[in-house]
Amino acid sequence: MTNTEKMTIQDLSVRDLQAWLNLAHATKRTSNSSQALTEATEEFHNALTDDTVDFVGAFMGADLLGCFEARIAGSRSGTTYIALDALLRPESRSIELMRSLVAAMVERARLLGEQQSDEARGLRITADASDQLWVQALKEAGFVTTHSATTMRRALKPSDKNPMVVLPPGLTFAPFNPTQEAGAQLALHNEVFGDVPGSPRWATHHWQEMLVDKPAVRHDLSTVIRSANQIVAYAHTEVWDEDEDATTHYAWIARIGVHESCRKFGLGTALINQVLSASAQAGLPYMELEVEPNNPTEPIRLYQRLRFKETSTELELELMI
Numbered sequence: 001m002t003n004t005e006k007m008t009i010q011d012l013s014v015r016d017l018q019a020w021l022n023l024a025h026a027t028k029r030t031s032n033s034s035q036a037l038t039e040a041t042e043e044f045h046n047a048l049t050d051d052t053v054d055f056v057g058a059f060m061g062a063d064l065l066g067c068f069e070a071r072i073a074g075s076r077s078g079t080t081y082i083a084l085d086a087l088l089r090p091e092s093r094s095i096e097l098m099r100s101l102v103a104a105m106v107e108r109a110r111l112l113g114e115q116q117s118d119e120a121r122g123l124r125i126t127a128d129a130s131d132q133l134w135v136q137a138l139k140e141a142g143f144v145t146t147h148s149a150t151t152m153r154r155a156l157k158p159s160d161k162n163p164m165v166v167l168p169p170g171l172t173f174a175p176f177n178p179t180q181e182a183g184a185q186l187a188l189h190n191e192v193f194g195d196v197p198g199s200p201r202w203a204t205h206h207w208q209e210m211l212v213d214k215p216a217v218r219h220d221l222s223t224v225i226r227s228a229n230q231i232v233a234y235a236h237t238e239v240w241d242e243d244e245d246a247t248t249h250y251a252w253i254a255r256i257g258v259h260e261s262c263r264k265f266g267l268g269t270a271l272i273n274q275v276l277s278a279s280a281q282a283g284l285p286y287m288e289l290e291v292e293p294n295n296p297t298e299p300i301r302l303y304q305r306l307r308f309k310e311t312s313t314e315l316e317l318e319l320m321i
Contacts, residue, residue, distance in 0.1 A: 007059065009057070009058055009104045012048065014048065020044055021040055023087055026089055052072040054071075054111075056105075058100070066086065066092060066097070068087070070123075071083045072116055078119055079121065080119045080122070081123075081124055082109045082122070084123055084125040095136065099140065102137045102138055106319065109121070120320065120321075122318055122320050122321075123319040124316065129314065130312065135317075142319050145315050146318045147316040148316070149313065150290065155286045156284055156285060156286050167267070168266075170228070172225070174231075175223070176234065176236065178211035178212050185224075185234065188234070188259060191260070192257035193257065216238040217236065217238050217254070221278045221282060223235055225262075232258070232262045234255070235255070235272065235274070235275045237275050237279065251284045251288070252289065253272070253275060253289035272303075289308065
């Protein structure tokens with residue numbers, strides 16, 4: 001009898017909490033700090049009691065090898081979307097077990113979708129591109145990549161001396177204020193990202209949520225470039241906790257954009273050097289950003305010139321059923 005024939009798929013229950021916490025720790029989903037364990041326990045119980053979620057374990061006897069969530073993520077254009085998330089013990093990561101887990105996910109998601117509506121169903125999941133076996137198992141089941149994003153990092157030191165930022169005549173740096181000229185800034189953002197595949201248009205409430213109300217946004221580490229009374233470029237910086245204990249923080253360039261009429265003047269480089277310098281002076285150890293590899297403006301080349309290094313690539317995959 002093969003390992004996959006011995007594996008059973010069943011709903012998780014309250015008695016599986018400790019096994020799930022062990023799995024979450026083994027896969028680095030959580031740490032052993034008291035705060036992290038409290039948050040993970042709350043996450044576990046929320047998943048158990050949510051009617052829009054199937055929370056399922058893959059067992060070998062009494063051992064929890066892996067688990068997955070299938071969660072209703074909303075409806076759009078006649079399709080109900082179901083978000084999938086999975087964990088699998090490092091020592092159990094064989095292609096056979098992955099195939100079995102993917103098959104179980106797809107079936108549970110199909111049943112969950114049928115309970116919610118008669119619409120077509122789209123399954124969505126993210127995966128680390130370097131996890132080749134997992135990506136293989138997903139693609140063998142029919143999932144296709146719809147989006148990819150590469151994370152890049154640059155180390156920072158307060159003593160770092162970035163090149164003096166010199167702007168072309170008529171352009172000046174200005175402080176970032178999301179409530180000032182919000183409509184014009186929103187329009188610029190939508191125009192800048194209008195030609196980037198998969199980038200949604202923002203409405204006013206998105207701007208409010210992502211730049212006014214979001215605690216991580218650091219206005220003092222962000223900047224804009226103005227031409228006369230018009231904003232033509234911007235960089236939005238956030239600060240995030242590196243670990244569950246919130247002992248180390250790092251800078252994150254959430255968005256950077258340059259109006260089409262002002263490209264080819266080095267404004268992207270100027271923006272990044274400006275926020276790099278501000279973040280280094282603030283004592284942050286490194287800065288990260290995320291780039292779409294298929295962005296037609298090829299920003300990844302700019303970041304490489306500025307000594308950012310690729311750390312990971314995340315894939316978004318989708319299966320219509």
